[in-house]
Amino acid sequence: MPGPALVDDGKNTMASQLVDRLREAIVSGQLEAGSKINLERARGSFGVSLSPLREALARLISDGLVVFEDNRGYRVAPVSLSNLEEITRLREEFEVLALRQAIAIGTVDWEGDVMRALHRMNRIERDPSTPDTLERWEAYHREFHLTLIAGCRMPLLLNFCGVLLSLNDRYRRSFLRRTPGGDRNVAQEHGEIAQGAVARDADFACDRLREHIHRTGTNLQRHLADKLAP
Amino acid sequence: MPGPALVDDGKNTMASQLVDRLREAIVSGQLEAGSKINLERARGSFGVSLSPLREALARLISDGLVVFEDNRGYRVAPVSLSNLEEITRLREEFEVLALRQAIAIGTVDWEGDVMRALHRMNRIERDPSTPDTLERWEAYHREFHLTLIAGCRMPLLLNFCGVLLSLNDRYRRSFLRRTPGGDRNVAQEHGEIAQGAVARDADFACDRLREHIHRTGTNLQRHLADKLAP
DNA sequence: TTGACAGGAAAAATCGTTTTTTGTATCGAT
DNA sequence: ATCGATACAAAAAACGATTTTTCCTGTCAA
DSSP states (O other): OOOOOSSOOSOOSHHHHHHHHHHHHHHTTSSOTTOEEOHHHHHHHHTOOHHHHHHHHHHHHTTTSEEEETTTEEEEOOOOHHHHHHHHHHHHHHHHHHHHHHHHHOOHHHHHHHHHHHHHHHHSOOOTTOHHHHHHHHHHHHHHHHHHHHTTOOHHHHHHHHHHHHHHHHHHHHHSSSSTTTTSOHHHHHHHHHHHHHTTOHHHHHHHHHHHHHHHHHHHHHHHHHHHOO | OOOOOSSOOSOOSHHHHHHHHHHHHHHTTSSOTTOEEOHHHHHHHHTOOHHHHHHHHHHHHTTTSEEEETTTEEEEOOOOHHHHHHHHHHHHHHHHHHHHHHHHHOOHHHHHHHHHHHHHHHHSOOOTTOHHHHHHHHHHHHHHHHHHHHTTOOHHHHHHHHHHHHHHHHHHHHHSSSSTTTTSOHHHHHHHHHHHHHTTOHHHHHHHHHHHHHHHHHHHHHHHHHHHOO
């Protein structure tokens, strides 16, 4: 039998594990946007009972990944151009606000965390033929953006940014699966943001971050528009 | 038997009704901040079974009114000075951002909604001896602030603002129960904001709104500081 | 042909019970 | 006397079964 876990990650219950599994399934596109979530079928495929499944879905409502209507059950949140535009707009405002604060009051530990997150992300080769590396890069990418702003010490704002990041990742992972980053040098953009942050150059870092988010958003909007009106 | 509802408010299930009841119980201070929520006891006092209770609490997690830990159950979210400071700061940023957008693209219907919400709020006499009027004013006050920014057509941002407003109301309703508005003329502040909004004077309206939120926040912080260190 | 109505299948919501985990108090050993 | 292990009680989590609601389909009448 497997020995007891050395570290308690605080995800001991079915419901909490399901939240992560469902989020990943939705963000990765495994569960199609706008589709109904049949509870009985989901119960079977995830191998759990209805109570924890229901609880996990309820927690994902406020994350914007799941929508709910009384007596009509749960659905995967739909995607739209206006939704993507709003996400991009809010990411610019929120993440820049958080980064400016982090640069103002972040500790030395935070600086180190940023550089480590940057390094780990850049070490991954994004080989489209092996989806595994892509998914790992996605995880590190999310981690980088969250670490960058984590120094601001504003839990509510960090939570909002995390929500927006998940919503944004769903668009990226459905469109940029095979062409990560488009024609831009994303690695360089990340590098400039991180360098500016640890150098405490708020204006430079925030401008780079805003441009980075805006470019990504424009990129995704083009892909989505092409898909909706081929 | 009661006839069928003329309007379907979409709150037909136990769980959905419980979300509202629990939110009201927490925001009103009926459930003390930081206290454990005993499921068995709550089941009894609310007259429902465990499944919908659990589901309702799960939905309130991301609203920031409830915190959860695996195998240790649900608790009412604690209050703190730093939490109040963050709420105030974010309300300034978010609501001003939304108001500016609403003034830019809001329809004539939106203008009418704002004036109606203002009027209804001002018609209520806030008589401290009758708690009923205070609660009704609170509801109209929340409605006013949400209506003011509703014209921006940014569902995610509106949701975030609603979350922050609920969190903020909890502080106000615990401290300003007997001294609504302090020594300020709150009605005049609301009037100026609304007038500026429908006149499409973005700079004026946004400045007044920011001041309004900031003053309320400072006011509450003083009350909370007094309570924590008497 | 179209519209309303009824019946049945499917899905969701709720409940009561069982299992698992946690916190606590007691007992024993060093 | 202090520390550690163990047993007991209370709370939370998960499950299976039951009830309620909705959705789909086929029928009948206008």
